[in-house]
Amino acid sequence: MCDHQPTARLRDWALAACLTAFSLFGSTPAGAAEGAVPPAAPAKSAYSKTGADTCLDCHDEAAVAGIFKTAHGRPTNDAGPFGHGQLQCESCHGPGDLHANGKGKTRPHLIQFGKNALTSKAAQSEQCLSCHRGTAAHWGGNAHAANDVSCADCHKLHQAKDAVRDVATQTDVCTSCHQARKSDAMKSSHHPLREGKMACSSCHAPHGSTAPAQLKKDSVNETCTTCHAEYRGPFLWEHGPVAEDCANCHQPHGSSQPAMLKTRAPFLCQQCHEVQGHPAVSYTPDGLPGGSGTQRGAFLLAGSCLNCHSKVHGSNHPSGSKLMR
Amino acid sequence: MSPRHMIKFSIATILAAAASQAVATEAAAPPDTSEWACSACPFDKGAQADVTAGAIYGDGANAASGRFTGIDRQSTFIDAASHASYVNEKGQFATYSLDDLGLDSRSGTVKFGRYGHYDVALKYDGQPFRRYDTAVTPLSGGMSQTLPSEWTAAGSTLGMTELDAALHDVKIGTLRKTYGVSGRWFPHSGMQLFASFERQDKSGTQIVGAGFLTQALQLAAPVNFQTDTFEVGAAWSGKGGSLRISAADSKFRNDDPLLTFQNPYLSLVENLDSVPNGAVSRPPENEARSVNITGSITLPLNSSVSFATGFTTIKQSAALVPVTSQPDALPPAEGFDGDVRLQHYALTLGSRPWSRLHLHGRIAYDERGDYGNAMALTQYLTDLVAGPTVTTPRFDFVRVRVDGGADVRLSKYTSIGVGGDRVEINRTQQLVRHTEDGRTYGKVKWAPGAGFALTLKGGAAHRDARGIDLTYLPVGQNPLVSMFNLSNRDREFGDLDMVWSPNEKLSITLQGSLNNDKYGRSVMGLLEGREQRGAGNITWSPNEKLSLYIDGGYQSRETLQAGAFSTASASWEAKINDKFRNIGGGLKYTAERWEYAIDVAHATSVGQTSSGLVGGLAPFPELNARYDNARVTVGYTATERLGVRLRYVYQKYSSLDWALDGVGPATVPNLLAMGYGPDHYNASVLGLSFTYKYGTVASP
Incomplete structure (x- = not known):
């Protein structure tokens, strides 16, 4: 049973109606930015009569012709824009008859690509996805799409390379x-x-993935062990944070510390290990050469903790519980 | 907003979006293109090739300066490269590209096929990773390392009388060689079948530490790893969506499961015999098999859903090595049948139901199940004394990630967005069973035109750790310590992104970020973390011939951590502050026959560490590194076919590192170190090469 008062119901539907009206009259066609062209070419334009021959009458500059050095510009590639029966330039740029025959300010622009294009980023990408959906299956939910980055912001299709x-x-x-x-x-x-x-x-899948940070593989560790398979394990003795995420300790984009570590040993190790004995000891400059605590040097210098616990990624030695063997 | 309101709002939005769609899908009818041939198109055909030959001289080069290039010593190297391409009127093509043939970093690809029908690629890539060319050791041999016959073991490095005479150089570093072959077949438009095989051979030496209770030494361990990966699959895409199915097998091989070495030490412990030999395990062979299925479905209202599933099993059945290096020691079992199974399921949504609105979301489930045998194994201290029996831990976890966001264009100039994510992890056999990490953010983008856009983003995150199980507290571990990845954390963050491109010639960008972490409930371990970053770039291309840029970056990371020997409150602290700065610039200029390129870069890093009793921290010497690089390239096109290139690269790197400076093999009484220092070089690389082009010279 509905427990809404009539006035409340009226208010709800009025809100919905307002939203609908605002949406209808306040919006531009799908995929278009304010002041930008729709994803397809201006509404009533037809395709040109002769395809690329029409376009190249004007656009014969080297910056355009580079596409004929690429897979997109191959007449024998039936699936490509210049394949037999395809729409050539208008495959991507949209119907161009009005553009080709217009004059001055009445000449409508076609679908444009790139950072300074008038066409919205979403509409640009949609043009590419109409053929390349397979290589960008996760594009819709990916960070590049969410941040208004289009395919052509990175790819230069008219350049030979x-x-x-x-x-x-x-x-x-x-x-x-x-x-x-x-x-x-x-x-x-x-x-x-x-x-x-x-x-x-x-490592990354710029067109989108379901992994964190748009990684190519399903997880950080699966990505890292593609090349570093020696750390894949499973080891007889595993190290918990290593099995979970390599990025717990490493900064894969670069670090001023050895081995791309977030912090150097012994301090990184001591952020987790405060075991009675040397892991719980404060390591100070006394342990440096010339310092008063020379016996502590092995815990601090050269490989620090790794001087003994070198198997931090895991050990396969029966006596390797401390990751020393 | 109540659920009822949300439903009504959704209906309104969908109706609006559908109406917008109706307007947008008014498309032109496709023409009859069957006769379109394009007589004006300069379609590429014929063959063209180029061959480059020359010499490179590395002056002052060493392992550090040539770490990834192979120009790693003062010497002359051959500079050779060649590229070629061929395509005929049927669309059959062949290309090859061979680069850096005179260096260990040489690479090459060969590709052939027919556009739109099939292609096959072969590749080779050499990736040197030179570490140190100043390391020394008294040990010799590969996987069984011995000391000189006249060696007298001593209780400390100070007493190793034969050490100086026994030391010899050993180069530390590896070379990774990757060989690959792959092929794709396109039986019809939108469909492809693919297969690939890749072999990675990694060989060389790496530093491995080994310890005898209180005595340690560094070893140069041989590396002889091989990883073979085979993948096969099929992919389909069409207007309604896409589907990709693949299966892969990756096998890691290492023929040397154990590195043994002669012990240079006498026992430090009175009445305890030292052992003559020690042993360190090397990475075990393993094999990963996976099946992945991904795809997407195009929905109405400018929406799409994509999914991914992945199943991987990782097995390790390498034979176990003996429990000690004593001659009569035996392995505790043949193997432990390592078996880890990974599962991944994910669903993403992207939608632009209305031109002003973008919605995106994802849910992902990851599971790691470790089905390996848990074994109770006696631990032998210093390869001699039977110690406690410990059971091998097997770590499982389930991780669920949910994220989503919405961006709305409020006006011509302004957009706003909100979003967040949540990561929950449930673990077994770890001190903290459950962590939940939630993050929310808001952002505003202001783009008033004239190529200017400013985006500000800020938010907060909180990680909650629950289910502490003291069963898994390591023996002797202070229960007050919070492991940094398993502890409560509050994070505040903010990002700034500014782009200004007033015209096509000029672009200015500026980025900044701030992260503030508080581990408020931690008594020991990591307590605070703070990071500030900034980076900027100015690029100016006044005309087609000239472009210039300058860029730079800044980063500061500060952390505070605490510890204690006893289980009371923290007795000592460590503060670490790392700063990094870089700045660079360059230009490219092209005249009729000349090409000039200049790039310079300068980077410095400073690391300040102080530690000690709370209230009495003592500073370590500063960690310091400085890198300067200048690269000048001049190219001259002598004729249509002949070109000359002169390049000069200057690199200087100097660093101070308290962990390595002044640490010789015998500096530390209980560490027989390899004596390598931090990276230093002052190197110049001069190269002169000639390139000759054959065949049809590029027309566009």
């Missing part, structure tokens, strides 16, 4: 936005990104 698809140059593209990551790669302990031997996409 798309920098973001090249291991040696991809990092420059990613760090143009993720600038702190560029700083991280400058630290003394880092993965070889600035040396061009790894790329961000070696």
Whole structure:
């Protein structure tokens, strides 16, 4: 039984009606930004009569023609925009008859791509996804989509070489936005990104994934052990935080500490281990060469805790419960 | 808002979005394109290739300066590379790309196929990882390391009379060689079958520590690892969604499960014999098999749902090694049948039901089940004395992650967003069974035009740790310590992101972030953490020939932790403050035949550590590192086919590290160290190369 008073019900439906009206009259067509074009070309434009031949009458500059060096510009690729029976330039840029035949201010623009495009970011990406949904299955829920980043912000389709698809140059593209990551790669302990031997996409799935931080694999550990399989285990003696998440101790983007650790040993280890005996002892400069506490040096210098507990990722020795063997 | 209100609001939103959709889907009818050929298109065809030959001289180079490049010593290296591509009118193509052929970092790919039908790729990549070329050791041999025959064991390094004479250099570092082959077949549009195989060979040496109760030494352990990964699958995509199914097998091999070494020490403990040999286990062989299914479904109202499922089993059945290095010692069992099973299920939603609104959400379930045999094993101290019997822990956990958010464009210039996430973990055999980490945030984006956009984001997070089980408190562990990943934490955070691109020539960006962590209920362990970051970039391209940039970054991390020998309150503290700064800049200029590129970078890191009794902290010497890099490249196109490139790279790195500075093999009485210091180099790399192009010279 409804317990709402009539006035309350009226108020609810009035609110709903207002929201509907506001939505209908206040919104622009789906996917479009304020002042931007809709995802398809302006409403009543038709496609051109002769396809790319029409476009190249004007757009014959080298910056455009680079696409003919790429998979998109192959006439024998039936699935590509220039394949037999495809819409060529208008596959991506939308119907262009009005654009081709218009003059001056009456010439409507087509679907544009890139950072300064008039077309909304969502509409740009939707154009790409109409063919590439398979490589970006998780695009809709991903952080790039949520932050209004479109495919063309990273991919340069009219360039013979798309920098973001090249291991040696991809990092420059990613760090143009993720600038702190560029700083991280400058630290003394880092993965070889600035040396061009790894790329961000070696670990991350920029088109989206269901893992944390858009990792390629289902978890942090599965991603790390793709290359570092020696730490995959399972070991006879496991180390709990290692089995759970490599990033408990490591900063994979780079660190000023050895082995990309968050903090160096012994202090990192002592954030968890306060066992009676040496783990619970305060290590001070007395343990440095020339200090008064030389017997403590082995706990502090060179590999610190790892001088003995070198099997911190896990040990397969029957006497390895302390991760020393 | 009550559920009833929410339903009504949802109905209104859906109706509005559907109406908007109706407007938006008014599309032009596709023309008859069957005769479209494009006579003006400069379609690529024919063959083209280039070959580069030259020399690189590394002046002052060492392991640290050439860590990932292979230019790791003062020497001359061959600079060789070649690239080629071929495509014919049927769309059949072949390419190869070979780079850095004269260095250990050489790489190459060969690819052939037919566009839209199939392709096959072969690849090789060398990845050196040079660590130290100043390490020394008195031990020799591979997996069974021995001391010189005249060695006299001593109670401490100070008494090792033969040490100096026995020391010899050993290079520490590895080379990872990756070989791969992969293929894809596209039986029809939207469908592909794929398979790949990759082998990673990692060889070299790495430092491994080994201890005899109170005595320790560092060893140069041989590395001879091999990982083979095979994957096969199928993928389909269409307007209604996509589906990808794959299966993979990854096998890690290591033929050397045990590193044995001769003990250089006499026992420090009176009346306790020292052992002649020691042993350290090496990574056991393992195999991971997985099946993954992912896909997406396109929904009305500009929405899509995607899903992912993954099942992985990781098995380890390597033979166990003897319980000690005594000659008559035996393994406690053949193996322990390690068996870990991982499961992953996830669902994501992305929706733009209305042009002003973007919704996104995800729920993911991860499970790690460890089905390996728990074994009760006697622990032998210093490879000699039978100690306590300990049962091997098997760690299981279930992790559920939920996140979501909504972004709404309020006006032409302003958007707001809210969101949050929650991560719950339930563990077995750990001190804390349950943690819940919840985070909420809000953000505002203001983009008044003229290429300017400012986004501010801020929020808070709280981690709650529950279900403390003292059964799993390690023996002797102070019960007051809170392990940093298992303790209550309150976090406040904020981000700033500013972009200003007044025109296509100029772009200015500025980013900053702040994290403040309080471990309020922790008495010992990590108590506080604070991080501040900032980074910026200015790029200016006044014309097509010239572009310039400068960028920089700043980071400060501060932590406070406490500890105690007794179970009372904290008696000592440690404060750590790490700062990192970097700045760089460069330009590219292209004249008719000339190309110039200059990049410079400078980075410094400073680490301040002080520790001691509460109220009386003593400072460690500063950790200090400074990196300077300048790179100049000049290219000259002599003819349409011949080009010359001159490059010069200057790198200087200096560092102070109290853990390594002045620590020789015998500096610490109970640590036979390898004597390597922190990285230092002052290196220049000069390269001159000639490139000759064959075939059709690129037209666009």
